[in-house]
Amino acid sequence: MPTTTHPETSTLDVELAGLDNLDVPIAPAPSRARRVWSAAWPKLAAVALFVFAWQAVVWLRLKPDYILPGPVKVFREFFREIGDGVLLRAAGNTMERAAIGYGIALLVGSVVGLSVARSKVLRTAVGSMITGLQTMPTIAWFPLAIVLFGLNESAILFVVILGAAPAIANGIIAGVDHIPPLLLRAGRVLGARGLSTYRYVIIPASLPGYVAGLKQGWAFAWRSLLAGELLVIIAKKPSLGVRLSFTQQNSDYVAMVATMVMVFLLGVVIDSLFFGRLERTIRHRWGLVDAAG
Amino acid sequence: MTDTAVSTEEVEGAAPVPKAVDIRGVSKVYGPAGDHTFALDRITLDVDEGEFVCLVGASGCGKTTLLNLVAGLDKPGAGEITVEGRPALLFQDAGLFPWLTAEKNIELALRLRKVPRAERSKRVEELLQTVRLDGFGDRRPHELSGGMRQRVALARALAQETQVLLMDEPFGALDAITRDLLHDEIERVWTETGITVVFVTHNVREAVRLGDRVLVLSSRPGRVVAEFPVDIARPRRLESPEVASTAAEVTERLRKEVRRHADDDAS
Numbered sequence: 001m002p003t004t005t006h007p008e009t010s011t012l013d014v015e016l017a018g019l020d021n022l023d024v025p026i027a028p029a030p031s032r033a034r035r036v037w038s039a040a041w042p043k044l045a046a047v048a049l050f051v052f053a054w055q056a057v058v059w060l061r062l063k064p065d066y067i068l069p070g071p072v073k074v075f076r077e078f079f080r081e082i083g084d085g086v087l088l089r090a091a092g093n094t095m096e097r098a099a100i101g102y103g104i105a106l107l108v109g110s111v112v113g114l115s116v117a118r119s120k121v122l123r124t125a126v127g128s129m130i131t132g133l134q135t136m137p138t139i140a141w142f143p144l145a146i147v148l149f150g151l152n153e154s155a156i157l158f159v160v161i162l163g164a165a166p167a168i169a170n171g172i173i174a175g176v177d178h179i180p181p182l183l184l185r186a187g188r189v190l191g192a193r194g195l196s197t198y199r200y201v202i203i204p205a206s207l208p209g210y211v212a213g214l215k216q217g218w219a220f221a222w223r224s225l226l227a228g229e230l231l232v233i234i235a236k237k238p239s240l241g242v243r244l245s246f247t248q249q250n251s252d253y254v255a256m257v258a259t260m261v262m263v264f265l266l267g268v269v270i271d272s273l274f275f276g277r278l279e280r281t282i283r284h285r286w287g288l289v290d291a292a293g
Numbered sequence: 294m295t296d297t298a299v300s301t302e303e304v305e306g307a308a309p310v311p312k313a314v315d316i317r318g319v320s321k322v323y324g325p326a327g328d329h330t331f332a333l334d335r336i337t338l339d340v341d342e343g344e345f346v347c348l349v350g351a352s353g354c355g356k357t358t359l360l361n362l363v364a365g366l367d368k369p370g371a372g373e374i375t376v377e378g379r380p381a382l383l384f385q386d387a388g389l390f391p392w393l394t395a396e397k398n399i400e401l402a403l404r405l406r407k408v409p410r411a412e413r414s415k416r417v418e419e420l421l422q423t424v425r426l427d428g429f430g431d432r433r434p435h436e437l438s439g440g441m442r443q444r445v446a447l448a449r450a451l452a453q454e455t456q457v458l459l460m461d462e463p464f465g466a467l468d469a470i471t472r473d474l475l476h477d478e479i480e481r482v483w484t485e486t487g488i489t490v491v492f493v494t495h496n497v498r499e500a501v502r503l504g505d506r507v508l509v510l511s512s513r514p515g516r517v518v519a520e521f522p523v524d525i526a527r528p529r530r531l532e533s534p535e536v537a538s539t540a541a542e543v544t545e546r547l548r549k550e551v552r553r554h555a556d557d558d559a560s
Contacts, residue, residue, distance in 0.1 A: 023441065024438060189366070189381065190402050191453070286391045287435020
């Protein structure tokens with residue numbers, strides 16, 4: 001009977017290998033230059049459009065140009081101040097605060113988020129409080145911060161942390177909530193218990209949500225920080241916020257807008273170069289990127 | 294090799310040969326008290342060491358519930374389950390970790406068993422070879438086909454060095470050709486390793502193609518209502534007349550079970 005002849009193991013191997021090769025087509029990866037260009041041109045076009053609109057408003061002469069300076073004047077001032085180091089020193093101090101504040105918020109937010117995500121009691125107790133903190137405008141904390149810490153570094157950091165930590169905590173909570181139950185079961189079947197469940201299953205599985213939280217946390221931290229620097233002015237310590245405040249008081253509006261350009265650039269660059277890249281790496285890893293896109 | 298085989302025989306010689314899986318009067322109830330449905334009702338079955346047992350049943354027979362209980366993911370409401378060692382469980386959706394490559398998925402099983410680092414990479418290599426996926430180790434799950442993911446999951450389960458492999462409709466989502474090849478593959482791995490397999494499926498032909506024994510479960514409540522020993526010589530083929538005729542008997546029994554529910558209340 002022909003039906004009882006079984007393919008020998010070698011035939012099975014050949015068939016499996018054939019099927020595997022058919023199932024996994026090799027898609028040609030676009031060249032690096034092409035990828036960089038296709039990511040860059042829409043951004044460049046958008047910037048060009050924005051600068052043009054800005055110039056167009058200046059041309060309309062709704063305000064005298066010492067009050068609303070055009071892009072050419074502002075960029076000339078921007079590069080001059082970068083050249084003489086004034087803007088860089090200010091940005092350096094601001095970035096240092098951002099790094100310290102965000103670093104602490106990262107720690108606090110992650111620990112709180114992870115504990116709340118996996119504990120029913122904690123979730124019921126403080127889950128909605130975290131969201132409440134996140135929606136509260138951070139500037140509302142400043143009067144209290146100044147009373148508690150005085151007009152100093154700590155007051156600013158306090159508010160930066162309060163701004164960023166809830167977003168980070170909420171991100172990790174959302175990340176944990178969206179873990180497919182199948183993966184948790186798979187982890188248990190493989191023998192993951194307690195801490196090893198966190199290390200090998202829960203934390204890596206929650207990364208997509210976590211990174212979204214980190215990104216949002218950065219936005220909150222940056223906003224709170226600039227608000228803080230405008231309100232809490234520390235003598236002999238230049239910062240972007242202080243520059244904004246001083247240039248306004250001295251009616252140096254060109255320098256003021258140049259500082260705003262710096263604030264915008266730093267926020268965008270860190271968001272896209274750091275968090276954006278992290279997000280893309282993770283999406284790519286998980287196969288969440290449409291091959292056609 | 295021979296030494297260890299002799300020593301285990303000596304140990305086992307003292308007591309009666311243990312069953313790989315022994316399920317005694319196990320019930321599982323869902324829903325609030327008073328208005329509950331039996332997912333499983335006093336199920337009793339045992340599986341010999343090295344046996345390949347298939348469970349078939351219509352919807353609502355509690356197949357998945359039963360496997361969860363055996364895997365220790367859930368506790369039975371009544372009765373007792375003894376399993377040799379910690380069983381491995383294969384899901385319909387391979388259940389691979391998407392952030393790890395095929396290799397690392399397998400390695401994680403070893404790592405959680407505290408296999409020393411030095412041995413791990415060699416063992417991973419061997420396991421990939423066992424499921425014929427050497428060369429694909431650095432791919433992530435989304436870069437593999439459904440059948441390949443199932444084989445990685447199989448390798449990961451084998452990495453648990455378990456005596457009992459539970460499979461929950463593992464080939465249900467695969468296309469016919471892939472499924473056919475994986476039947477050959479799982480049969481080969483089972484023969485080579487001497488592992489015990491409990492295989493749940495709704496595909497009767499598949500059950501007869503693979504099993505030493507096919508058990509029919511009733512639905513709501515789940516009970517073992519029939520048992521069909523399959524004496525067809527291996528290796529078998531899905532399209533052989535012997536498989537087809539045994540499958541016809543099992544199907545008839547299963548249909549009888551479905552007909553019994555024709556007058557069920559929707560409640």
